Amino acid sequence: MLLGQAVSRIEEEVRFEFQSAPEGALALLGAVGLAGVAVAIVLMYRSEGRAGASPRRRFVLAGLRVTAMLLLAAVLLEPVLAKYLHRWIDSYTIVLVDTSASMSLGDRYRDADAEARVRRALPDAAADLSETRRIDVVSALLARDRRAFLRALTERNRVRVYAFAEDCALTAVLRAAREAGGGGSEKDVVDLDGATLAFSADGAATDIERAVRQAVEAQGEAPLAGVVVFSDGGFNRGGGVEGVARFLRERRVPLMTVGIGDPAPPRNLRITTLEAPEFVFPDDPFQISVSLASEGLAGSSARVTVYEQIDGQPGPGRVIDRRDLAIDGDGPLSPVSFEHRQPAAGMYTYVVAADAGGDESVVDDNRRSATVRVADSRVSVLLVSGAPSWEYQNLVRLLQRDASFELSCWLQSADARAVRDGDTILRHLPVLAEELFVYDVVVLLDPLAEGLDEGWAGLLDRFVTEHGGGLIFIAGRQSAPSLLRDERIKPVVDLLPVSMNPDADLILNRLGFYQRREYAVAVETEALTHPVIRAPEGEAATRLMWEGRGGVYWHYPVLRAKPVASVLLRHTDPAMRNQYGAHILAAVQYAGAGRTGFLAFDSTWRWRQGAAENFNRFWIQMLRHLSEGKLFRGRQRGVLSTPGSEFPVGEAVQVEARLFNEQFEPLALESVEVQVQGPTDQQALTLMRRVDRPGEYAGRFAPSEVGAFTLTLGPWEPSQAEPLVREVRIVRPSLELVRSQMDRTQMSSLAAVSEGGRYFECDELMNIPPLIPDRHEVTTTKSRPTSLWDRAWTLAALVILLGVEWGVRKWSRML
Numbered sequence: 001m002l003l004g005q006a007v008s009r010i011e012e013e014v015r016f017e018f019q020s021a022p023e024g025a026l027a028l029l030g031a032v033g034l035a036g037v038a039v040a041i042v043l044m045y046r047s048e049g050r051a052g053a054s055p056r057r058r059f060v061l062a063g064l065r066v067t068a069m070l071l072l073a074a075v076l077l078e079p080v081l082a083k084y085l086h087r088w089i090d091s092y093t094i095v096l097v098d099t100s101a102s103m104s105l106g107d108r109y110r111d112a113d114a115e116a117r118v119r120r121a122l123p124d125a126a127a128d129l130s131e132t133r134r135i136d137v138v139s140a141l142l143a144r145d146r147r148a149f150l151r152a153l154t155e156r157n158r159v160r161v162y163a164f165a166e167d168c169a170l171t172a173v174l175r176a177a178r179e180a181g182g183g184g185s186e187k188d189v190v191d192l193d194g195a196t197l198a199f200s201a202d203g204a205a206t207d208i209e210r211a212v213r214q215a216v217e218a219q220g221e222a223p224l225a226g227v228v229v230f231s232d233g234g235f236n237r238g239g240g241v242e243g244v245a246r247f248l249r250e251r252r253v254p255l256m257t258v259g260i261g262d263p264a265p266p267r268n269l270r271i272t273t274l275e276a277p278e279f280v281f282p283d284d285p286f287q288i289s290v291s292l293a294s295e296g297l298a299g300s301s302a303r304v305t306v307y308e309q310i311d312g313q314p315g316p317g318r319v320i321d322r323r324d325l326a327i328d329g330d331g332p333l334s335p336v337s338f339e340h341r342q343p344a345a346g347m348y349t350y351v352v353a354a355d356a357g358g359d360e361s362v363v364d365d366n367r368r369s370a371t372v373r374v375a376d377s378r379v380s381v382l383l384v385s386g387a388p389s390w391e392y393q394n395l396v397r398l399l400q401r402d403a404s405f406e407l408s409c410w411l412q413s414a415d416a417r418a419v420r421d422g423d424t425i426l427r428h429l430p431v432l433a434e435e436l437f438v439y440d441v442v443v444l445l446d447p448l449a450e451g452l453d454e455g456w457a458g459l460l461d462r463f464v465t466e467h468g469g470g471l472i473f474i475a476g477r478q479s480a481p482s483l484l485r486d487e488r489i490k491p492v493v494d495l496l497p498v499s500m501n502p503d504a505d506l507i508l509n510r511l512g513f514y515q516r517r518e519y520a521v522a523v524e525t526e527a528l529t530h531p532v533i534r535a536p537e538g539e540a541a542t543r544l545m546w547e548g549r550g551g552v553y554w555h556y557p558v559l560r561a562k563p564v565a566s567v568l569l570r571h572t573d574p575a576m577r578n579q580y581g582a583h584i585l586a587a588v589q590y591a592g593a594g595r596t597g598f599l600a601f602d603s604t605w606r607w608r609q610g611a612a613e614n615f616n617r618f619w620i621q622m623l624r625h626l627s628e629g630k631l632f633r634g635r636q637r638g639v640l641s642t643p644g645s646e647f648p649v650g651e652a653v654q655v656e657a658r659l660f661n662e663q664f665e666p667l668a669l670e671s672v673e674v675q676v677q678g679p680t681d682q683q684a685l686t687l688m689r690r691v692d693r694p695g696e697y698a699g700r701f702a703p704s705e706v707g708a709f710t711l712t713l714g715p716w717e718p719s720q721a722e723p724l725v726r727e728v729r730i731v732r733p734s735l736e737l738v739r740s741q742m743d744r745t746q747m748s749s750l751a752a753v754s755e756g757g758r759y760f761e762c763d764e765l766m767n768i769p770p771l772i773p774d775r776h777e778v779t780t781t782k783s784r785p786t787s788l789w790d791r792a793w794t795l796a797a798l799v800i801l802l803g804v805e806w807g808v809r810k811w812s813r814m815l
Helices: 024-047 055-077 112-121 134-154 208-217 240-251 390-401 454-465 487-495 504-511 525-529 539-546 604-608 612-633 744-752 762-767 792-811
Strands: 009-018 079-089 092-098 158-164 168-174 224-231 255-259 268-275 286-295 301-310 318-326 336-340 346-355 367-374 379-385 405-411 441-445 470-474 498-500 521-523 558-561 566-571 584-591 594-599 638-641 646-648 653-659 671-677 682-689 696-701 707-713 724-731 758-760 777-782
Touching: 024 055, 055 079, 055 792, 092 134, 092 208, 112 134, 112 762, 134 158, 134 168, 134 224, 134 762, 158 208, 168 208, 208 224, 208 240, 224 744, 240 744, 255 744, 255 762, 268 346, 268 367, 286 301, 286 346, 286 367, 301 336, 318 336, 367 724, 379 390, 379 612, 390 405, 390 441, 390 604, 390 612, 441 612, 454 470, 454 487, 454 594, 470 487, 470 612, 521 525, 521 539, 525 539, 525 566, 558 584, 584 612, 594 612, 604 612, 638 707, 638 724, 653 671, 653 682, 653 707, 653 724, 671 696, 744 758, 758 762
Parallel strands: 092 158, 092 224, 224 255, 255 758, 379 405, 379 441, 441 470, 470 594, 646 724
Antiparallel strands: 009 079, 079 777, 158 168, 268 286, 286 336, 301 318, 301 346, 346 367, 498 558, 521 566, 566 584, 584 594, 638 653, 653 696, 671 682, 671 707, 682 696, 707 724
């Protein structure tokens, strides 16, 4: 065994040898002497004519004498059995196959010479080569003529086949042709005909330097004969050609490259991003925004079309809008926005298609889609109010008239036997999880402290932070000043988007209980596009709608907005300011899984004077915004989530679930199963329980194809009627699509940096194997021989031969 080198296999050989056999002239002289003695013996017996000695008998005697003489000569030469151990150190040829996302593209081959080469290399290819992906071209080249290329490589060396993109992964180790009968120390070494070679082009980047380093270093000290790279040359990560050059020059390894794809400069229009809301309410306007980039299409035009597909219905869908664009040059184009309304509830997929006239090199990146869920249920609101104020009466009338809301009211000052307002009549304030958690939004309209104890406040905290519920607190002069200081409802106060002012009572005492002057509200500039404030007609209409909007007499002064809050309205009285700016009148924020809001005054009902639409729009948009956390997550006792809705192909997608039982307590199962339905196949994903986070489950899956994936978590308890569903989009990494053509210059440069390397077109594949040398090494060691001449049977054979000869001579009277 050579120092530092791993032995691939050991072969044992046993030989019969003469340990003292002379060499050269001495051996010739000995052979002549033996022959002379044998001839003399034969002549002697031939000339002996004594009585009874027939010619046949004399011939036998001569044979016995010659055999005895040869046996004596053999003893003198010392015959032995020698054992030889041949230790093979196999050499390897490395084959690297690019499996980055760009290899999943199909080329239209605007370069006629490149197309002709592909058709010569693959005579059975489809008539339209754009239907054949680059990775399919590689697979076909390796499979052609019963894997003739790989078979030729194995004639001299073993072959290691790797797939590479960001990293390098071993696909197969192919046994060399000289390894008859198999064997070897590597359990994964297989015969060429039994190897499985399957490639999936889904890598997010192409790092050729890392791939070459990992593959070469994985050989250890085994001799390396050469490296063959199949790629389109889109090296976009790592040291690239320069890094490979430094590495290979030290090892004097030839690197052969094979270009895959169309080298012609691309003409390509691609959709880089598509943005659409995941959840909307019926008939609410929403934006579908598309970003595009072009290459090689300057001076032409493109058409962008939006299709709407209803979930579960076949076909391309109906066209809802289209836009024609002028392409002035390469690079990003101006974003395109489409506004749409959908009055019917359900799941809708919006497909955006970009068309540059059919003369593109790559068309795989011309379509993107997004799924939008239109609310299929009414917003369930629980309104808790201390008294039947004007704000209470106007808000109740609005929500009872609007068919998109389902209202339950609890008026604390009402008699216990009074008939409550609302669509659903309450007999008591909901104080259990199964009673409270069925609502989407809780409105606290200047509530009394009665019944709002620590337990109810903690339940409301869970309702918002864990179950995605919405909460808004409306301050009024009757109860808010004392209630907001009450430690029993501190969990509720902590949820609000504002920090309380410790000097609030001093400010209120200075203002007095009643104020005679009305002040207008000021809309924050950043809030003009906020869904609570904005008008459907756009920013200009929003400014006009809020201009001079008054109605503020009394308000509860808070200190400032919390860091993650969005301030919507501020006071316009110059005296109502502090170190953080004008007093906040309205703000919202995300709180855990839900959303919360704060309104510092209870006189929005005054906005109805002259334009009831403003009051209606504000409250409908406010309550819908607060309810989205619950409605988007669904009203089931759990939520299925992912970190986003769009992921690059090949990247692991983290799937999480938060599940509750009938009592809305964390589920205690060890695992739950999610069905993952992709474009072509389905798989089961097991989510395991997180030990440190009760009721939470997590798992990961790695999609290997582009398209829509639907995640379905079935009912986990008999009482759970509907499954949880989450849809994600798997797309090609944008880094891989920036330069889509095959880079022949990069591939040629990569081969040129190595000693003896060359670039080859796909139809020149069989020219590579003769250029890769056989670099295997064999070391042979000889064990201690087993002697044969000093054995008892040797002496016995000699005695028997001479004894038989003597007996025959005596019997024949030849003594």
